[in-house]
Amino acid sequence: MKGTIEYQTGKEEEVKQLLKEYGLGYTRNLKFLNRIVFNYKENEELNAVAMAMKTGKLSSLTLEERVYTIKEVED
Amino acid sequence: MIYIIQNKKDLYICSNEYKQTIFDFHGTLGLSERLEKDEIKQLKKKKTFAKLENHVLKKNIPITLCDSEGRLRISNSSGVSITETENPLELLARHATDHTQLGLVTDKGTKVLYGRDLRLKQIPDYFKGFFGTSGSRVELSHKIHEVLIDYLQNFDYKHAEKLIRTYTKLDFDSFISKQLFTFFNLRKRNKPKKDKKQLGRVLVNNSRQTHAAEILYTIKTALSLPAFSYKNIPFIDVRCPKKDEKKVEKELKQQFDASIAKIIKLPKIKTKNDVLTKYRNLMQIGAYDAQKTTKGQGVNVAVIDTGIDYNHEQLKNRFSSLKGYDFLHETATPQDDNGHGSHVAGIIAADELGVAPQCNLFALKVLDARGYGNEADILAAIDWAIENDMHVLNMSLGSNYASNAEHSAINAALQQGIIIAAAAGNDGNTSYTYPASYQGVLSIAAVDYMNNHSWFSNKNDRLFISAPGEDIFSCYKNNKYKELSGTSMATPHIAGTLALLLSIEQEAHLEEVLEATAQELSAGQDARLYGAGLVRADKAVASILQPT
Numbered sequence: 001m002k003g004t005i006e007y008q009t010g011k012e013e014e015v016k017q018l019l020k021e022y023g024l025g026y027t028r029n030l031k032f033l034n035r036i037v038f039n040y041k042e043n044e045e046l047n048a049v050a051m052a053m054k055t056g057k058l059s060s061l062t063l064e065e066r067v068y069t070i071k072e073v074e075d
Numbered sequence: 076m077i078y079i080i081q082n083k084k085d086l087y088i089c090s091n092e093y094k095q096t097i098f099d100f101h102g103t104l105g106l107s108e109r110l111e112k113d114e115i116k117q118l119k120k121k122k123t124f125a126k127l128e129n130h131v132l133k134k135n136i137p138i139t140l141c142d143s144e145g146r147l148r149i150s151n152s153s154g155v156s157i158t159e160t161e162n163p164l165e166l167l168a169r170h171a172t173d174h175t176q177l178g179l180v181t182d183k184g185t186k187v188l189y190g191r192d193l194r195l196k197q198i199p200d201y202f203k204g205f206f207g208t209s210g211s212r213v214e215l216s217h218k219i220h221e222v223l224i225d226y227l228q229n230f231d232y233k234h235a236e237k238l239i240r241t242y243t244k245l246d247f248d249s250f251i252s253k254q255l256f257t258f259f260n261l262r263k264r265n266k267p268k269k270d271k272k273q274l275g276r277v278l279v280n281n282s283r284q285t286h287a288a289e290i291l292y293t294i295k296t297a298l299s300l301p302a303f304s305y306k307n308i309p310f311i312d313v314r315c316p317k318k319d320e321k322k323v324e325k326e327l328k329q330q331f332d333a334s335i336a337k338i339i340k341l342p343k344i345k346t347k348n349d350v351l352t353k354y355r356n357l358m359q360i361g362a363y364d365a366q367k368t369t370k371g372q373g374v375n376v377a378v379i380d381t382g383i384d385y386n387h388e389q390l391k392n393r394f395s396s397l398k399g400y401d402f403l404h405e406t407a408t409p410q411d412d413n414g415h416g417s418h419v420a421g422i423i424a425a426d427e428l429g430v431a432p433q434c435n436l437f438a439l440k441v442l443d444a445r446g447y448g449n450e451a452d453i454l455a456a457i458d459w460a461i462e463n464d465m466h467v468l469n470m471s472l473g474s475n476y477a478s479n480a481e482h483s484a485i486n487a488a489l490q491q492g493i494i495i496a497a498a499a500g501n502d503g504n505t506s507y508t509y510p511a512s513y514q515g516v517l518s519i520a521a522v523d524y525m526n527n528h529s530w531f532s533n534k535n536d537r538l539f540i541s542a543p544g545e546d547i548f549s550c551y552k553n554n555k556y557k558e559l560s561g562t563s564m565a566t567p568h569i570a571g572t573l574a575l576l577l578s579i580e581q582e583a584h585l586e587e588v589l590e591a592t593a594q595e596l597s598a599g600q601d602a603r604l605y606g607a608g609l610v611r612a613d614k615a616v617a618s619i620l621q622p623t
Contacts, residue, residue, distance in 0.1 A: 002451035002452065006480070032491075035480070059479070070413075
């Protein structure tokens with residue numbers, strides 16, 4: 001499962017370190033959005049929340065909650 | 076795992092619902108600790124089940140205890156046979172806890188099938204789902220319900236289970252999920268049955284012989300085969316097993332003029348490769364006239380979707396060595412395993428079917444084969460688009476919920492000058508779909524080929540413009556073609572038109588050009604249905620070329 005966390009410019013490495021501490025996997029850096037994509041296992045959401053709280057950016061945490069769909073129209 | 080305890084009078088269901096295993100038997104037996112699966116395994120090792128069994132046997136209670144697969148746990152001398160319940164869900168709902176309900180909630184209405192509290196029918200219609208707890212609360216949202224229905228209809232119990240577990244905290248195994256499917260009698264996709272008893276037919280010409288009845292009798296007695304004569308046609312129809320057809324023909328030929336009946340086939344329906352040179356939707360927006368001036372050369376259009384069939388005969392020329400990115404599998408080969416993305420891409424830029432058949436396409440795959448995806452991949456795709464100098468983003472996807480993260484990503488792209496066209500949504504109501512409804516994003520509505528508002532197209536004050544969205548013929552995965560409908564199909568008409576405009580003008584406010592040149596669709600046109608009206612690629616291009 002994937003999530004993202006926003007970081008302040010220049011704090012990217014700190015967030016990477018925190019991800020490591022909380023057992024979350026680094027996936028990619030979205031440098032234009034100041035976000036890092038990380039992956040986590042099922043039931044590890046709380047680790048991500050704890051990590052985000054530590055960065056002081058809980059509100060900028062996204063987890064795999066929003067589901068996007070393409071709805072096909074049927075007659 | 077669901078355990079069923081049954082005696083002659085009562086029946087109890089024991090589940091590890093809420094990760095708790097309860098053996099509730101007249102209040103005298105049981106474990107009610109909070110148990111994990113591993114713990115249950117440990118208990119089995121410690122022969123806890125054996126203790127239960129001994130207790131029951133000691134009391135000489137007629138009981139059968141089996142697991143959901145019908146495997147015997149205990150039985151006694153009463154000879155009660157093991158009975159697998161046909162409807163474990165019903166039993167679960169009736170007996171497992173006081174507050175479990177099962178119901179089917181759809182757009183057409185709400186039906187509580189099992190449960191002690193029928194107040195579920197009072198719930199607001201945006202709460203939709205299979206499982207509910209008492210009162211006015213159900214666990215599955217409208218969106219999740221749709222996803223679940225889709226999984227079940229595709230017999231994808233694994234993902235259905237995962238979804239149920241995630242959103243209801245109920246722990247059902249595959250058996251239960253399968254029961255769920257048949258329980259609600261959802262649409263089944265039965266495979267056509269092969270006709271094993273396919274008949275062979277041999278026709279006997281009776282035109283020179285007047286006594287048809289005698290011939291019939293001869294055939295029936297000599298060959299022991301059914302035979303029938305026609306009223307007005309001088310032939311006799313002899314039926315035999317298909318495999319014996321030649322043998323029967325040979326035997327009949329010794330006496331009669333006989334031959335195997337021809338197999339008549341319908342002519343093949345013309346389908347995929349009958350690519351017409353002009354298509355209704357492109358004519359409707361004046362694309363062919365616009366293409367006399369420009370075909371979108373040099374403009375980069377990214378399709379954030381299910382990927383694109385970049386080997387498609389109509390699309391392969393639109394790709395360079397950089398094809399985009401697959402954010403689901405983290406590869407640079409964003410191949411389409413659904414078909415939706417290829418269809419969208421075809422409308423934008425297919426050789427003969429596209430609005431801008433010479434623009435550069437890039438596939439950003441964020442949706443899986445079923446058409447579902449998550450926010451992190453959408454953000455990554457937008458970031459990729461900024462980094463790789465995309466000019467237009469086509470987002471024929473959506474969620475009913477806004478998100479700060481997505482909104483800020485959209486804003487970052489807009490600030491870089493990227494124009495984003497997104498589908499207004501196919502709910503047919505006034506709801507907002509995101510990203511279409513964020514400020515700055517072009518929210519695209521659909522019309523039919525007569526320029527009437529499409530019944531499914533969302534109606535709201537965020538609509539920017541309309542485009543054809545019904546029965547649109549375009550590319551599909553695996554080098555195929557298909558007709559699809561939806562605001563997903565309307566959106567790429569706008570992305571393609573933007574590519575045409577950008578190839579001849581980068582400085583103008585192209586959104587304003589589109590709005591100013593849109594075709595009014597009715598007197599006093601309702602902007603909540605059509606936005607600015609029907610996009611006109613020809614007029615938009617002409618407007619840019621016109622000296623001011």
